[in-house]
Amino acid sequence: MSDDVTGTVLPEPPSHWEADVLLRDGRAAHIRPIRPEDADLLVDFYARVSDESKYYRFFAPMPKLSERDVKRFTQVDYTDRVAFVLLVGRKMIAVGRYDAVGEGEAEIAFLVEDKHQGRGIGQLLLEHLAQAGRERGIEKFVAEVLPDNHPMIRTFKDAGYQVRSQYDDGLVSLEFSIDATMTALDVMEQREHRAESASIEKFFNPRSIAVIGASRKQDTIGRLLVRNVVLGDFNGRVYAVNPNADAVSGLPAYKTVSDIPGEVDLAIVAVPADKVQDVVLDCAAKGVHGLVVISSGFAETGEEGRRRQRQLVGLSRSYGLRLIGPNALGVINTDPEVSLNSSLSQVMPPRGRAGFFCQSGALGSAILEKVNNRGLGLTTFVSAGNRADVPGNDLLQYWEKDESTEVVLLYLESIGNPRKFSRIARRVSRRKPIIAVRSGRTTQGVPMGHAVRKIAAPSQAVDAMFRQAGVIQVDTLEEMFDVAQLMAHQPLPRGRRVAVVGNSDALALLAADAAAGAGLVVNKTVALGADAGASAFEDALDAAIDDPEVDAVAAIYIPPLNVSGEDVANVLAAIGEQSDKPLVSTFLGAEGVPELLRVPDVAGSTAGRGSVPSYPAVESAVRALARVVEYAMWLRTPVNGSNDEALVDLAEAKKMVHHLLKRHPEGWDLTDTEQHDLLACYGIDLWKTHRVNSVQEAIEAGDALGWDVVLKATAPHLRDRPDQAHVWRTIDGSETMMEAWEKLLEVVPDVASAGFVVQKNAPPGVPVAMETMEDPLFGPVISFGIGGPMTELLQDRAYRIPPLAEHDAQDMVREIKASPLLFGYRGSDIVDVSEVERILRRIAQLQHDVPQIRSLSLPLVLAGEDGAAVLGANIRIEPMVDPRSDWFVRRLNAVPGETSHG
Known part of the structure; x- marks a missing residue:
């Protein structure tokens, strides 16, 4: 980049400072560092700003910017002088900047176009400026504000920082540390949640829809979409858009979206791929909130399609639109007040309690058929196709607050931002269960239409992330529905103890075997005999549920010949409705929630709370119950982290790594002394080693030790x-x-x-090994296993995502197959497991705190009866191009292959 006037070469800003973002109302915008060529944009922007806003910014009348002002504001060094602009379409709507005024201190200021004020723009600019400042060594922001500029004062004070203020000479002076405290991060996450939830709201609850590509021809996608929306009894306005027709399916047709007389919230797009970008521009001009692009011909077709998809997403976001698709099946909302079927599926699922997100259009129709046949019911459904813009994370944000959605179902073919998924899922799972199927689980492959970076972390680490987040990960769609129908209709169990009540001894034995294999305990079996009727079942089920030693009940009913079983069904339904313990059944070999076992629901669902799910195989019932038990156990684990974070010296560790990278900007493998000092910051004593190249040096080392x-x-x-x-x-x-x-x-x-x-000889013990790594996409990962090659051969390692709570470290030590070696196997000493867990937590915290640590290995920790000796370490540090900035600023997933849409 160069100054055209002087020829001076100007610095380039870091590419990761540029991002698409969501505003408070859920609309998209683009934030990036200011550039010299933004001069005209800045002048046009300033002309649209009111005199009052200009006065608040400069404390004096300043109707126009001089040529010198424009140059000063647009030409910055991206170190001591940093400025960001916010763009929508081709217009600048806000600018924020900081200028260093001392060592580690900078003055900050914003200016937002008046009609865009109140959309949370100042808070976004503050987040991105603070992160840029942290990367540039800025520790504190200061600002001067007029006393009656209440919105700006509130922007600073609501950011979660500890703001100090004083009034002096007609101005309010503010100063605050920009350290990313937990409070500041919590505030950011709350704003992220509100914005992303708002961006999804209009997809599910539009007041008006335009079907673009609506057609009069039979057997066309455009005609099917109009038919499904209309026959689905959508409660809003429906507009057909077809430049070559006056009417479609009884609806008046408009040549463009702009010709529609009323407002349009949502556009359903079914035009050829090369025409979709024109539709985006038309929808942007109309003020449409979001697009559901059914059209195919994008990334799933190859390189040309990927290029077209990047352009589509970039264009949509640049004009503030969100996009589901392309190559999507569509969106469904079963709420009778909305009744929206804007999809290619002719099956409108019954009202239920589950929200469903999937990425496969091909599977979407089959999924809806299966939901319908099982009587499960959904609140909302999204088939996102290529998932180019709106991901499952945004749907989680919406479903978290949606009171009608009690269970979340995810069919994931790729994870665009696993760090963010983990963070959101941990929070959502505390309120409502998430059941997920992840395809490509072993190969970590993704469908052709999904442009995502490959995760370097092993698949076991991804599984660990799901477990830590409380996500119920299942292997198949069938198992997902098995678990979902139990979650949606029955209470959570208090423990693992199961009673089996049935009229088939053979099936009861199968249930006991399946329970033992799934980690459950059958402590009560009631064999009623083949001819048992409703009265016998009622007495046995009541006794089992009243038994304090029972946490869940499995009922098995295989009727005698020529018996309908309706009386037994009535008993099951009545007991299931009243019980505070979960009741599952194998009833007549039926699958789902049969009509006979349903309880009416006041909320309008086909099967209400207390309905008893049935499974064609008793093993499926027990397996589903085991998944629910694991989730119930997870809910009861403490959410707090470990208690020893205060015992680490984070500042010294960061300082040490910073100085080493200044001397070795290409990366560095730490020396023994450097490793010792870095680990000491986290309370880990690395035993000293003397490197020797001759027997004489070895003798001298032995003397010294x-x-x-x-x-x-x-x-x-x-x-x-x-x-x-x-x-x-x-x-x-x-x-x-x-x-x-x-x-x-x-x-x-x-x-x-x-x-x-x-090295000094250590006391006897069991060798264990611990490793951490920083995956550029996935984030920090830690693993644990018994030391030695057998662990690698058998892949007997436990994985977690830092930071670790105390129970995380405890679980890691105990879940490996070789864990008995630590607990007195065959008469050996029980090792100091608590010290092993402490070291695990500490190195996990170090990796979490210092992302410049590319890898950290403790290949030999000798765990003995009275402690653990850390006998070796290998640590490599590398500079990070983007030091997890998505942890500290709100941003949408990057559009692969593009850095700018502004």
């Missing part, structure tokens, strides 16, 4: 040898050291590449 030492090779290709031939222990003098040196040279003749070290 007071003997009782170990000589070992530490080169990566040697240190995991299963025969341990690279290690010589219990060396107590120079003669023993010389013998050890000679013996090791027989195994490792090349001293230069062996990495020989001398």
Whole structure:
């Protein structure tokens, strides 16, 4: 970038400072650093700003910007002088900036076009300026504001920072640290939730719809869409858009969206792919909120389609529109006050309690058929197709506040932003269960239409993220519906104890076997006999539910010949409605919630709370119950983190990494001393090692350590040898050291590449290994396992996402298959597991706190009876292009392959 007047080369801003964002009302905008070529945009913007707003900004009448002002405002160095602009379409609607005024201190100011004030723009600018400032070493913002500029004062004080203010000489002076405190992050997340929820609201609750590409021809998508909207009894206005027709399916047709006389909230687009961009411009001019693009011919078709899809999303966002699709099946809302079927499915599912998001249009119709056949019912449904803009995360934000949605169902073919998914899902799962199927779980592959970066973290880490977030991850769609119908209609169990009541001994035995395999305990079995009737079932079920040793009941009813079972069904339905414990059934081999087992619902759902779900196989019933039990157990785990964060020296750790990266900007593998000092900041004592290249150096090291030492090779290709031939222990003098040196040279003749070290001999114990890594897309990951090559061969490792709560570390240590080695296996000593867990929590916290740590490995931690000795470490740090900035600022997922839409 260069100044056209002087020829001076101007700096380029970091590319990750540019982003699409959502405003308070759910509409999109684009934020980016200001550029010299924005001069005309700035002048036009300033001309639209009122004199009052200009006075609030400059404390004096300033009707126009001089040429010098324009140059000063648009040419910044992106270090001490940083400015961001907010764009909608081709117009600048706001500008914010900071100018350094001292060491670690900068003055901040905003100017927002009057008609866009009240949309949360000042708060967005503050977030992005604060993150840029943190990256540039700014620690504190200051501002001067006129006393009656209440909105601006409120912007600063509502940001979650500790703002100090004083009145002096007619101005209010404000100052605050921009450290990303938990309070500030909580405030940001609340605003993110409101904006993303608002952006989805109009998709589900539009007052008016335009079907663009509506057609009079039979067997066309445009005609089917109009038919489904109209026959679905949509309660709003429906407009058909077809430039070549006067009417479609009895509706007057308009040539363009702009010709429609009333407002249009939602556009359903079914035109050829190369015409969709024209539709976007037409909808933007009309003020449409969102688009559901049914049209195919985008990223699912290849490189040309991917380019077309990038342009579509960029154009839509730049004009403030959200987009579902392209290649989508559509959107459904079963609320009788809306009754919206803006999809290609002719099946309008019954009203229920579950919201469903899927990404496959092909599967969408089959899913709706299955929902309908099971009598499950949905509140809302979205098939997002290529998921180019609106992701599942935004739907989670909406469903979190939607009182009619009690269960969330997700069929995920890709995860656009797993860090954000984890953060939102952890919060939503505390209020309502999330049941998810993730395709490509083993291969981590994604469909062709989904342009996402591959996650470098192993698939086990993704599974761990789902577990930590409380997401009930199942393997198939059938199992998803099995769990959903239980969640939607029955209460949560208090524990794992199950009673089986039935008239089939064979099925009862199958239920007991399935329960044992799923981690449940059958502590009561009531065999009623094949001829048992309603009265016998009622007595047995009442007794089981009243039993304090029972947490859930499985009822099995296979009727004798020529018996309908209606009397037994009435008993099951009555008990299911009144019970505070979950009741599942295998009733007549039926699947779903049969009519006979349904309880009327005052909210309008086909099957109300207390309806008893039925499963064709008793194993399916038990498996679904086990999934629900695990979720109930997760809900009861504490949400607080570990209690030892106050014992770490975060400031010193960050300072150390910062100085090392200044000396080694390409990245650096820490020396033994540097690793020792960094780990010490987090209360981890790395045992000192002496690197030696000769027997004489080894003897000197043994003397320095007071003997009782170990000589070992530490080169990566040697240190995991299963025969341990690279290690010589219990060396107590120079003669023993010389013998050890000679013996090791027989195994490792090349001293230069062996990495020989001398270290104090540790007490006996079980070797464990801990590793962390920073995935650019996924974020921090930590793993744990028993040390040695067998762990790698058998992939016996536990994974979690930092930071870890105390129960997370406890679960990691216990869930690996080799965990009995730590708990006195075959008479061995029980190791100090609490110290192992403490070290796990600390390195997880270090990786979480310092994202510049690319990888951290403790390959040998010797866990003994009275502590754990950290005998080795390998730490690499690298500068981050984008240091998790999406944790600290609101932004939409990037459009792959494009950096600018402004």
